[in-house]
Amino acid sequence: MSAQAAVGTIRRRRFRDLLTNPWGRPRFLWVIGIAYVVWTLVPVVTAALFSFNSTRSISIWSGFSLRWYLTDPNESVLHDPDLRHAVVQSLKLATGAVLISVPIGLGFALALDKWRGRGSGSSNFVMMFSFITPELILAVSLFLLFLNPFKVIGLGTSSQLLGLGLLAIPYAVIIVRSRLLSMGVDLEEAAMDLGASPLQALRRVTLPLLAPAIFASAAIIFAFSLDDFVMVKQLAKTGADQTVAMAIYGAARTAPSPAVNAIGTLMLVASTLVIALAYLVYRRSVRRQGAGFRADRDALPV
């Protein structure tokens, strides 16, 4: 049999195996898979599409236009200071949340990793408790905190940042910790055998190995902070604290306009790019390091 024919046979056999695969009903599952993807994506794509609508409607398409992004003199993203400000505020808060939560989360993960005492269990418990508590409860409790006892900080951008940090720290801890657990102590101990102090081993071996996980957690935190709603809305004070998510919510309830679809789309693009970048970096470094997703995934607390 020629090589091509052989390949063809193997392909057909694989396809048949796929069909008769005993642990699943592949065709049915592919339908489900694709249907789910479509169901998730269609509204998002629709919303993004309508940001290019030439009239004010968000439901009736009248033609392609960059009106809401650039050309409308009063209401486009370029010309409406409120919209621009919302975009800037979202990016600011997301960046700030990353800068706050990644170092703190990293430190916590490292500490949990090496902690021998009782305290580790309980502090981990408290952190996970904050992770699983519904966001509304966290937001309202912080609202009441900044309204009265911590009036000196008050509501506004700083408290929005602190709130996002609270939400984000567990993500950093979980991702970094799962990487630590799957990495194992070998390399660190090898370094220490060669004469490095634990701190040096940390700095020169562990942290570089953790880099992809740190990067991944930064990306995830950035993406979800960009679109966070409940926390930032509760802790907002003036119009200057409005984010894209709040603007969309406000417009959706009163007077929807494609300009608001436009800023939402911009945020979507931003978070997609960040996640995609993080994923690529993560994959490449992890592959180089030899440990697979599997080990990390095993260590995830879900």
Add this chain to the structure above:
Amino acid sequence: MDPVHPKAFDPRGLSRRAFLRKAGMAGVAMPTLAAILAACSSGAQQEPGGGASSSGASGSNTFGTGGVGGAPYPLARLDAPVTWNILDDNQPIESGLEPEQGATLKYLNWPYYLSPALVRAFEEKYAKYDVTVEKTIYPDMAGGVSTLRASPDEFDVMFGVQIYVLGQLIAGGLLAPLNHDYIPNLANNVWPALQSPFYDQESRYTVPFAIWNTGIMWRNDKVSTDIEGMANPYDVFWEDAPKDKTALLNNSRDSLGMAMFRAGVTDVNTGDQATIDNAKSDIAEVVAATNARFDHTDYTDVPDGKTWLHQSWSGNVGSAFYFLPEGDMAPNISYYWPGATDGIPGNVDNDTIVLIKGSKAPVLAHLFIDFMLDAQNALTNYTTYSGYQAPMTSINPDELVGNKVVPEHLATTIVTEDQFAAGYRELELAPDVSSMWESAYQEIQAGV
């Protein structure tokens, strides 16, 4: 470029610029109007019970003289006007000061209430002081008060403050008294009757901003009832309201107040639990029958067809034009104030502009207020953006209709002098009474 927003009550046969020029030149006070309104506010109101005096005791105390008691501060009533005290640690700023340099003026406002074009014009006028103006929106009065309370040093001016929260704000030390030297437009342009209103004699802390009445807005192509012809127009909500297409205003005073008016009760500042309970069950009836929503987005919902019958403030009808295509006269939208029908009570009110005590640029804040009291500017805001009538002596309601600034089929949105005199006002309540109203409203929201 035309500083006026292109979408608004769109005059036909008369360019907007021409009309505004004409109106500016007219500037003639309406003597009848002024006289009637002066009679209204200075003492006994012609309609009985137009302002409940809850207890006989006067409310005088540290914060002001006059009013009625029941709260830590005097409660203003039409027959018991309040003069707010100016406290030693809260004196008005000195006259003749230079405006602050490089300031960011922050103001609080309802959505779609102050024209951005006007704001830009103010920035341009005072460009040599390098002023930037920033707005913060509040969705309803309670939200506005809590925003201001949460950040008392953040803001400079607040627009659209209802008179029934003034006592709280003043007693809470949030407002600063005005120096009238900086706001000559108040004396020059505003209706004489509102120069020293019952809720703030001598206009020490407030100037008036907009006036309106609370009535009914509907799509005449979807609702065929002759609402204007009804003996009791409020009944349309109970008898003929379309399911899933009805909406009421989302605050306790307006919604419960309407039920009270329908029942013939004129004292919508009452603390009588039975009256409040009756109003509550009446509104609950409407909600149960029609799945009514509570909002004040009638200005988009009614033109869009999302709502066909909406309890509305007259100004929101004007706001709707901002969202309609150019030249659309909205023939399918109608508005009526039930108070215009014989024997039926209705609500009229005005709101105010206030100066915030924590303002970091009080001179500019005064100038901003004065800018908005300019006759031309007030007219611009009214006819091209907010749709809310400004109580300026230069604005002649008949002229507005005649010049087609206000379409004739919506002439009912204009508040005439008789209406302002005959309407019933929503006044400040004592805390325990306010709690009764809010609880009743919350029970409606809970479907109980």
Add this chain to the structure above:
Amino acid sequence: MSSSDVAPRQRSIAAAPKADTGYPRWFWPSFATPAMLYLLVLFVLPFYVILSVAFGKLDPIFQTPVLVWNPLKWDPGILSFTISNITHTDGIYHAAFIRTFLYVAVSMLLCLLIGYPFAYFLARHAGRAKGLFLALFFAPFWFSYMLRMLAWIGLLQDQGSINRALENLGLIGAPYPFLAGKSWVLILGLVYGYVPYMVLPLYAGLDRIPNAHLEAARDLGASPARTFFRVTLPQTWQAILAGLIIAGLPMFGDYFTQQLLANTVGTKMIGNFIVDSLDVPIFISRGASLILVLMVILVVPIVYYLWNTTRAARARTA
């Protein structure tokens, strides 16, 4: 073929560091100090603030809550008001509580029914790394909640595509009021928003099932359905539970879905009451007490989840 790579030596809690480091015992735990401080001040303390507000007093002028720090001076009036309004059938919160539990239960179930097959698809048929890739790829689409809801509003409006399509097909005469307070629209909105949170733990759980098990089942003659119910499903109970909790818990705090998709009196959830009460100064304490009650109710699934997953994770990596 084993599903896990050759495991590097695991960092179990029992293993002590080799060298005598000379570092004090508190050295490594000190790395956790920023996190602990952060959590203490911004997570634990605010819970006490909630208690102080719920049991506190009112300011005489603004009627806003005044915190009472001393537990001996706490006033249980507001809390008893709230509880009685939840438990009595004519209470203001009664209907909303029942409704919220109903919505969440139905939504959780639907999330499971939709999420499980997709997670299964990802785990078993989209290829190893591709599965994670897809899961991650959709992260931005999970997170852009508001944009997705805005899209649905556009689609479900009277002049939206769905109504226009139905009218064009002659199925309805006038636009169907999808957004006029329909419970099922709200439930579907909740499902749409939270199903990704179901997919992730299910995917992780399903991916862990070694192919060897399934091959063995086939070798022993089990049909696909049998394999699923006797081999796959039992190994994913943990993941199902985790998914239900991770997807379901946030729904209890949801108020914005109701506001966007079904804003009427008949669909209000607990979250709506909490948020609305923050707008009226005299009712802020009521809001705080509602949160208290909600936390007490939710603490059971929360603690169960935490206990369960830490135990399971430790078992996997020890």
